[in-house]
Amino acid sequence: MADTPRQFVAVLDFGAQYGQLIARRVRDLGVYSEIVPCDITAEELAAMGPAAIILSGGPASVYAEDAPDMDAGILDLDIPVLGFCYGEQIMAQKLGGEVAHAETGEYGPAQLMRLGSSPLLDGTPNEVQTVWMSHRDYVSEAPEGFMVTARTESCPVAVMENPRRRLYATQFHPEVRHTEHGERILRNFLFDIARLTPDWAMDNFIDEKVAQIREQVGDNKVILALSGGVDSAVAAALVHKAVGDQLTCVFVDHGLLRKGEPETVDAVFRDTFGIPLVHVNAQERYAELLAGVDDPEQKRRIIGTEFWKVFFEEAQKLDGVTYLAQGTIYPDIIESGARKTGGKASTIKSHHNLIPFPEGVHFDLIEPLDHLFKDEVRELGCELGLPDEVVFRQPFPGPGLAIRIIGDVTPEKLEILKNADAVVREELDAYNARLFEETGERNSAHSCWQYFCVLPDIKSVGVMGDERTYERPVIVRAVESQDAMTADWAKLPYEVLGNISRRIVDEVDGVNRVAYDITPKPPATIEWE
Missing domain, CATH: 3.40.50.620 (HUPs)
Incomplete structure (x- = not known):
């Protein structure tokens, strides 16, 4: 860790799907962050010298036999700590609070109601605000010394705070965009509570x-x-x-x-x-x-x-x-x-x-x-x-076009795929460029994050020049995504899809049909193989 900046935030990973996202959100605010395993000891973590600590969420129950654990001594390092979801539950459990198991979980948007003054929620609405939940267990009783500063209809301890020990926790996920004031909450923790400086550039x-x-x-x-x-x-x-x-x-x-x-x-x-x-x-x-x-x-x-x-x-x-x-x-x-x-x-x-x-x-x-x-x-x-x-080259698999050819790889198939893929990239590069000019964002709401062709190991019947053809179809894959963890098929204008289809059939020898893959991830993956 010799090259770790002097000021950084350690994100303890309890198996959260949002673990990397937490680290990114902190860096977006100008503070370096790094993910560390949840089983790190307090002594090992202290030696790394973090200026603040975030406890991630996680899919497990704190009551499960193999539940991720943490060294309780981390909470005694006199370093500001913020826990999310599972991070709140394990903080409460380690400090003598109570964690309950609900009959029904709380997933997706929830309405957060503030219960009074709160350093963590400072600058967010005093009445109701939307947050993003993903839990079944919840803290039913905060540990001694903590104030309960917010709740939801299903969660009595949605936010708990101990300013004296600089320990804070939320049942919801401030790091996701669906929590409408999540960035302000992170800013409050990093800059007002932990007194960090945004110097990661x-x-x-x-x-x-x-x-x-x-x-x-x-x-x-x-x-x-x-x-x-x-x-x-x-x-x-x-x-x-x-x-x-x-x-x-x-x-x-x-x-x-x-x-x-x-x-x-x-x-x-x-x-x-x-x-x-x-x-x-x-x-x-x-x-x-x-x-x-x-x-x-x-x-x-x-x-x-x-x-x-x-x-x-x-x-x-x-x-x-x-x-x-x-x-x-x-x-x-x-x-x-x-x-x-x-x-x-x-x-x-x-x-x-x-x-x-x-x-x-x-x-x-x-x-x-x-x-x-x-x-x-x-x-x-x-x-x-x-x-x-x-x-700004798109993500590309290490094995290259070999895994975008379904079946064996031959020089003929490679030539077809390279030429068809070039058409798709040319058309969608231009489409993305137009969106960039309009929005000023490289990855705007409807721009394509990744796009390519797949060559299946089949042939199809077609008609070209009044004659029957028996040649290969090409499948076009174009998705919208932020990080490839999830992706949706790109809602391309019909005109763009039509141009792609026309050009591939006209310009690429050996192709007589173009299909468009409209499956999101999940259940599909972005690549086919």
């Missing part, structure tokens, strides 16, 4: 990281696997700003990227930034390995294993390389190490444990983005001068 981050990378690398050389995605691109730009030509990027072109992307990688990194770049054309190698493979998990294994094999072959050709840099971001670390087992978060492990170093090969790691969320990575890319077509 990207320009400060760049200066700190550049200095850290220079100190770590010294006169040694660095290698980075450039995938063409946002994370590795931003990591490359940041490391290059720090150490210049001591960095060499290796771009493994497996032939599964979208149309025009390999050329963009070359143009941006070799030509614009002048970063030493090794472009490895491994398309034939991958085509042979994927021939006849139709299982999506097997495709993933083949592509991932071969990527590192090709990369390390190239790395060993370079002299004097000591460090491997990569674009690991904070959600990667959380997802790879904070799997919930039995309702309890395990200790967070670094994502880089997944790198399969060959026998006899080792590099020390540089992961300069490992404390950033995706939108922060994009902001950093803009600050570093990367072009919009790189920074």
Whole structure:
């Protein structure tokens, strides 16, 4: 944690679906935040030096045998604490309050009624305000020393506060947008109660990281696997700003990227930034390995294993390389190490444990983005001068187009999918640009967050030029989302859908039908495989 800012908020994770969202909301207010496992000891947490602590929600009951627990000593550290939902319940339980189990749960919007003066609710309506609930258990009696400052119809202790000990808790979720005054509540806690300063900014981050990378690398050389995605691109730009030509990027072109992307990688990194770049054309190698493979998990294994094999072959050709840099971001670390087992978060492990170093090969790691969320990575890319077509590139799966082809991957299918996908991206890039001009927001209410084509392993009958055709259909997928945890199908104008369909059928050989996927996530996923 040596690179953790002096002032930060620790979010104890009790298995909440909103855990990452809490950390993001705090950062949005200019304060650095970090997620830590709920089973951390008071001594370990104190050593990290948080300026404030937030206890997340969670799906378990505090009465369950395997319920997530916490060290009660954390509440005695004389650090301001704010609990949400499960966080309120475990705070009450640890301090001698009562938690009850309701016959019916309270989910979704609820009307909060204030019961008097409240530092936490200061500046919110004195009468009724809408909050977002998601619970069955609730605090029925607050611990000694706490004031009950708000309730709902079903929840007698919707907010409890102990200003003397700086302990605060809500049964509802201030971090979600559906709680109409949630941001004000967070501001009250961070700035009025915890007395923090909003000093988390990207320009400060760049200066700190550049200095850290220079100190770590010294006169040694660095290698980075450039995938063409946002994370590795931003990591490359940041490391290059720090150490210049001591960095060499290796771009493994497996032939599964979208149309025009390999050329963009070359143009941006070799030509614009002048970063030493090794472009490895491994398309034939991958085509042979994927021939006849139709299982999506097997495709993933083949592509991932071969990527590192090709990369390390190239790395060993370079002299004097000591460090491997990569674009690991904070959600990667959380997802790879904070799997919930039995309702309890395990200790967070670094994502880089997944790198399969060959026998006899080792590099020390540089992961300069490992404390950033995706939108922060994009902001950093803009600050570093990367072009919009790189920074605002849509999420793209590591195995590339191989898992957007249902069934085996062939050169013919790849060509069809690349050309159809290019049409979709061109049309929806333009659609998003129009919305951006109208709203000033990159991810406005109706802009598309991700869009692409899927090529199913079937053919369909059509009529073209008065003749019967038997060719492939293409499925268009376009979704609206904020964070990919949930997504809804994009309500595109008929004119836009019509243009996409017409252009694909007219311009892409081998396609005679276009379908549009209108399934939200859940129950579907965004990708098909």
